[in-house]
Each structure stands twice: as C-alpha cells, then as structure tokens.
Amino acid sequence: MKIDKSLIEQVAEVARLQLSKADMKNLASDLIEVLDTFSKLKEVDTKNTQSSFQPVPLKNHTRDDIKKECLSQEQALANVKEKKDGYIKGPRVV
C-alpha cells in the first residue's frame, strides 16, 4: 500500500476534513511513520484470540420504566446559534 496524496485525500473526504497543501505533506510523512509502527502488531499471533472492545467485562443493566425529567427544549437549544421555531437550522443536505 502506497501512502500518497490521493490516499490522504480519500481519507480526508471520508472524515470531512479540509486539508491544506502543507497539512497534506506533513500528514503523509506522519502516516508513514505511525503506520509502520502499527504494522508491527502483525508479529503477534492472534489466531485464536477474541477481540476486546472493553477492558473489563460488563453486565447488562436494565432500568425501571419510570418517567423522568429531561432537558427542556429551551435547554437543549441553549448553545445553538442558528435556530428557528424550536428547531436547529442546518445547511442544505443536497
């Protein structure tokens, strides 16, 4: 796999990041160095090993179905700058 400008552009597109030419150049060399280190994990035999997505085993909890106070609409929108009639205004999707 070659880490070049087009690969970074592809990843940036997926991540919705706008990168400058300087960002692009720096990230390419960083990515090579970091992925080279990450690739060393290949040496570990994990053929019969399960993944750990949590470090500690978790128990499932259910809660009682009781009505509780939640945020008011005013509170939920307290940090929103662009709003109208109790809705968040957003950019067009298409």
Place this chain on the structure above:
Amino acid sequence: MNKRAEQVKKINKELNLFNEIDDAPTSGSGKLKDIAVSVKDCICVKDMESRAGSAILEGYKPVFDATVIEKIRKEGAAIIGKTAQDAFGFGSFSVNVGKGMHIPKNPVDKTRSCGGSSGGAAGITKAADFPHIALAESTGGSIVGPASFCGVIGFCPTYGRVSRYGLMDYANSLDKIGPMAKTMEEIALMMEIIAGYDDKDSTSLDEPVPDYTKALNKSIKGLRVGILKNSFGQGVDIQVAEKVADGIQKLEDQGALLQDIKLPITEKYGVACYYLIAMAEASTNLAKYSGLRYGKQEKIDGTFNEYFKNTRAIFNDESKRRIIIGTFVRMAGFRDAYYIKATKVRTKIIDEYKKAFKKVDVLVSPTMPFVAPKFSEIKKLTPMQHYMADIMTVGPNLAGLPHISIPVGNNKENLPVGMLLIADHLKEETLMQVGNKL
C-alpha cells in the same frame, strides 16, 4: 471576585493552568467543605465554559453537570475552574492546545511542560497554596504522566469505577476520571466521593465502593511487589531509574516481597496497540463536532458537507492527524489488519497482566521514562517519538487497570520523578495501601 478566585488568577497569570476561572467559587457543607476543586476542561460543569481544551468548542456552556460534578457539589466542593489540557486529550505534554489557547507551564520550572494531557490539573495541584484536589482524566496516561512531571500524586481508577457521564469522549473504551492531589488522604477522600455505579453510564461498574481511607494505614508486610525490570533499562533516564529503585527499596524495608516480572507483549506492542485503538475511537467521537448544536458555529452556507468541512478546519494539527489516522485504520480494506488486529492484541495484553496478578499484588515501574522536558526539546520530537513517551502508562490504560503515580524524590536538577504502581481490576485499595508508604 472572592479571595480564592484572586489566588487562582494570580497563579494562572504566571502559569496558564486554566481555560476558565470562576470569579466567586463557594464552598458548601460536606466532606469537601473548604476544599477547592479544579476540573479538567473535558468534564462538563453546568454554566461554565467547557471546551476540552479545543477551539471548536469555544463558548460551549453545558446545561447539565457531569455525574462527578453532581457528586462533589453535594459534598460542598468549591469549583474553581476548568484546567488546561491538550485539545480533547490528544497529547502527553499539553502543548497541543486549541488554536489561540495558552500552553500550561510547569510550576517547578516554567521552561518545562506540565505533561499531558491533564497538564493544568497537575500544575495547579503543585502550585496551589490552599487546600485543593483536581479532577483529571486519563485515556492512555493523562493522569499519572503529568502528576509525575509536576511532583504530585495522580490516581487513575479501574475503567468503569467512576462514571463517565458528562465527560467529553476521547476514546470510550479507555477514558477514566480520577483525582490528583498532594496527599494520599485527599486522593482516598475524593475516590470515596466519585466512585460508584451510575445508571447514566452503562459502562460504570456496579460494585460496592470500599472505605479507601481505611486502606491507607494497612501494613504492606508480605505484600507481593512485581518489578517491571525492562522498564528500567534502555531509553530510561538513569536518575529516574535510580529514584524509582530507592522507592522500591522503601517498600522492601517495610516488609514487601519483591520479584521481577516481564510483560513481553505489553512492553513491545503496547504503544502501537494503544494508539491504534485510541485514534480509531477518537476519530468517530470527533465526528460529532459539526458546529450546529454547540461550540463554534459558522454562518450557514453551502451544502452540509461543505459546512461541516469549514467548521472543522479549526481543529489543531494533532486532532487532524488523529482523525486521519483513526479514520484510515477503520476503513474497509484496512480495518481487519489494523483496528481489529489491535483489539485482539489488547486481549493478549489484558491476559498478560491478569497472569502477572496471580503472582503479585502490585506492579512497579517509573511513570515516565524521563523528567519534565523543556518546551524546546518537545518541539524536536516527531509524532511517533511523542507517542513513545507513554510507553510505561499505555499498558494499564489498555487493560483498564487502576494505577497511581507517586513522587519519589527529585533528580539533581531538582525535577520531580514519579513511580508508577499498577494493581488488578477493582483493587484500588491496594494502591492506597502502598501509595501511603512512600
């Protein structure tokens, strides 16, 4: 402005330890009466700007308190402000702050870093000349690292021991809230208050919270201490190794039984495994900062994707780096080789620790391989060299194990050295017991 706020502002003027300071912190009644508590910027405090050290969350004032904040308020804590950190916790030296924000300076030597990412928390813990406890947060070593560099105690509990509700996520399977303080009594007190199950955090552990203060005075005679021998060799400052060895001697003098322990997979692959998982999780968490609901919001213009990209241009270099790498390792075609592989190596690392804890009660190493570096030295590091600073601390964080950094003296330049102690899951009491003997 009240007297406490004046004291905090005076310290901050010199050291940049805070992103936000309360003008009139007031104490109520309870176990934390008259104790000032500083809160890492990534923990939500109602009506107080909380931005996780980032520029993209400028102006965000949560309308709710994190669970830990609710708990300390009930005990009368006076919340003095929000402490500086690497943006979103992405760093080991608190130099990766959000654009336009200040880098915290080490109270021991202002030309040096406080460590990171809880740099401001460690700095104010050292600099405060009034009763103070910090609430900090660790993903891969962000509590113990800065505690070591500033010469204070940093305590990171078992994953899930303390509720994460109201903590801004860096990496959900790794994040833990824990205290920093000058004394073990303060650490034990704060842990008794903040630990425990919370139905708002499904990953919090439903286990009884012991009397940590009681554990402080328990003898360590016969306690089995495992020395992580490989953590004292190559790449570790010789004066750091010597100071930690002196600390181990103190434990032996009080009746602890020593043996050498090796963790070959953790030692060789821990850093790679940690950064891969942390970046993968971080890149998904940072996707929520679209600029529509809170924090920095641009004028609504263009399509959704264009707007999203414009808003996110304010991320600093390290955030962009972690988003790009974290997105890459989760992409179709690379996911199994990178992300899934790392989650399997993580299992092997957890198993390695679990086996070690059949032989010993606590594991010991230096916290950081060196003392607090100068800002001029940090500038010369490549990203990977920067990440390697966490070589001692990523293991217990990956495995969700409780750990603590205790000051064990200063080097010849009078810079503090920290010793790292790690215990098995939910064995926080053992760390209280040992930590109080140093």
